[in-house]
Amino acid sequence: MRARIIEAALDIAEHWGWYDIRLHHVAERLNLPIAAIRAEFRDGDAIADAWIAQADDVMLAEPAAGFAELPVEERLQISLEAWLDALAPRRRVTAEMFLAKLWPVHVHHNLKLITWTSRTVQWWREAALLDGKGQQRSVEEIGMTLIFLSTLGRWCRDRSEGQQRSKAYLRRSLRRADCFMACTARVRFRMAG
Numbered sequence: 001m002r003a004r005i006i007e008a009a010l011d012i013a014e015h016w017g018w019y020d021i022r023l024h025h026v027a028e029r030l031n032l033p034i035a036a037i038r039a040e041f042r043d044g045d046a047i048a049d050a051w052i053a054q055a056d057d058v059m060l061a062e063p064a065a066g067f068a069e070l071p072v073e074e075r076l077q078i079s080l081e082a083w084l085d086a087l088a089p090r091r092r093v094t095a096e097m098f099l100a101k102l103w104p105v106h107v108h109h110n111l112k113l114i115t116w117t118s119r120t121v122q123w124w125r126e127a128a129l130l131d132g133k134g135q136q137r138s139v140e141e142i143g144m145t146l147i148f149l150s151t152l153g154r155w156c157r158d159r160s161e162g163q164q165r166s167k168a169y170l171r172r173s174l175r176r177a178d179c180f181m182a183c184t185a186r187v188r189f190r191m192a193g
Contacts, residue, residue, distance in 0.1 A: 002040050002050065004030060009047045010090050018048070018096035048097040051090070056120065058086035059127045068129055073174045079127035080148070081167055084155055088163060095156035121145050147173045
C-alpha cells in the first residue's frame with residue numbers, strides 16, 4: 001500500500017508539481033478513502049521522506065565484489081551516485097520536494113532537513129566503509145556534508161544526460177577533499193614529530 005501511495009503521489013506531482021499535490025487527489029487516484037492515506041503517511045512530507053529513503057536503501061545495498069579494496073574517493077563516488085541515480089527517474093519532483101522542505105514558513109520541515117542531512121551523510125559514510133575516528137571523523141563529516149549539499153544542489157538543477165555534470169562535480173569535489181585530507185595528515189605528522 002505504501003509503495004502504491006508513493007507512486008501515485010509522484011505521478012500526480014509529475015503533472016501538477018509537488019507544491020500542488022493534495023492527498024485527497026492521491027486517494028481518488030487509488031480509489032481509497034483519505035483515511036487510508038492517513039493510516040500510512042501523516043502528511044505529504046512523510047511521502048517525500050519515504051521516497052527519498054528508498055535511495056538510502058539503494059546506496060546501502062550489498063556492494064559489488066572488491067568494493068572494500070577501492071580507494072576511499074572511489075567508494076564515496078560510487079555510493080553517492082547510487083543514491084542520486086535511485087532518485088533520478090523523478091529528479092524534477094525530488095528537487096521540488098527538497099525546495100518544499102526549505103520553504104521559510106515550514107520551520108518544522110527546515111529543522112527536520114538539518115537532521116535528515118546529518119543522517120544521510122552518516123549513511124553515506126557507512127556505505128563507503130569509512131573508519132575515521134576522533135578529529136579525522138569530524139573533519140570528514142564536515143567535508144562530506146558540504147560536498148553532499150553542493151552536489152545535491154547541482155543535481156536538482158542538472159538536466160544533462162544521467163546528471164553527468166553533477167557526477168563530474170562530485171568527482172572533482174572528492175578529489176579536492178582527498179588532497180586536503182592528505183595535506184592535513186602530513187601537517188599533523190610533522191607537528192607530532
